């Protein structure tokens with residue numbers, strides 16, 4: 001329940017927000033320095049020690065979140081979560097915590113993780129607050145966790161303000177309508193055909209039968225999204241290698257994990273960003289410049305071909321569209337958000353099909369019964385294949401491309417979640433991997449069973465599954481634009 005003396009709680013929460021185990025690190029340093037026998041330093045060390053102790057007791061026993069179970073270290077410090085984030089093992093760690101502690105787990109002094117389908121409705125779905133309309137508080141973005149593009153202009157994913165995000169999303173959504181996607185189909189098909197040809201060559205080549213499918217799937221998705229965005233592909237399929245532009249993107253993903261962890265310590269992040277070596281800053285801005293140049297060249301070409309840029313430019317004709325700088329930022333984001341995710345979804349699905357011969361056989365039988373020729377397979381005709389669609393849903397559930405947690409922050413007024421009061425500023429994270437493989441939502445959650453997505457008798461064994469738990473594209477105003 002919401003505590004009556006909310007203001008005292010909020011004050012205490014805010015006061016303790018910047019402290020935790022991290023203070024112990026500072027303390028360690030101070031203790032070593034204080035061995036130099038400077039009285040004032042010893043005093044400061046002692047005061048900090050007492051403060052840390054009080055903070056730990058408060059976080060553990062008296063914080064409004066203290067009734068939510070979780071490991072002791074997580075209750076008093078943000079470090080365990082940040083460490084897992086940096087190592088890339090956070091989703092597995094969160095899943096094991098949920099299995100041990102239940103659907104709500106305290107993962108930091110001011111952070112809880114939720115592994116129930118309710119999180120989609122209660123946290124991710126909300127009414128967008130627009131100027132002049134009634135303001136309804138909702139869980140929002142944690143600004144510190146997002147990185148502003150090097151040109152300093154927000155893209156759809158980094159922008160914090162509801163109204164600004166709404167404006168950008170409305171423009172970008174034009175490029176993802178049913179009609180738009182149908183018009184872009186020939187561009188997609190061109191690269192899929194090229195993939196099949198190149199795979200045939202690779203299989204018949206020197207290393208007969210040995211093909212790194214993960215690499216090839218990345219080649220094809222980066223070529224497709226690159227072409228739709230910049231008007232020219234990266235030539236990955238042609239050269240059988242990832243373009244250097246993409247290599248930089250992969251490197252920046254690792255850096256983003258690190259910066260995401262630093263986002264839990266805003267003051268450390270601020271110092272870190274200031275001290276970033278000039279060489280690193282140069283790589284960042286060169287990458288942004290090269291993307292901006294590609295966008296400028298594409299716009300200067302005046303091509304009317306139906307692709308992202310044509311549609312984004314058309315959507316902006318009413319004056320509410322994206323500025324050139326916003327196009328630069330969003331183009332890079334679209335390539336990043338659309339390529340690696342799709343490749344990962346496909347390689348996960350292929351992995352499970354190869355490991356489940358019965359499913360593979362049933363799928364190929366369905367496809368071969370529906371089509372006589374490869375050319376007959378289109379966006380529209382493949383829509384109506386129930387088993388293929390069930391395989392895709394199950395692939396996205398069990399091998400979700402974005403397995404980590406999406407974090408939201410309780411509004412300053414605080415908000416309820418699953419019967420618990422989340423004070424203002426509490427971070428609520430929903431780990432995709434943990435939710436999609438929660439044994440309370442799915443029968444045999446770690447097994448690949450497309451049948452759970454079918455109707456009728458085939459689904460009987462999975463009758464109790466809560467399919468709405470699996471939302472690989474997220475939901476609500478910040479959900480994926482590329483879902484279709």
Ligand code: HEM
Nearest residue numbers: 156157337338341342345401402472473474478480481482
């Ligand atoms: C299987 C493939 C994909 C998966 C699993 C996926 C997943 C997601 C998820 C989970 C989010 C929400 C992230 C958050 O709230 O922090 C998201 C956002 C987004 N995705 Fe996707 N995505 C996929 C493909 C694509 C494609 C093909 C595109 C475009 C070419 C795309 C563009 C975007 C954009 C622009 C956003 C930001 C939306 C916003 O902030 O309003 N995604 N995606």
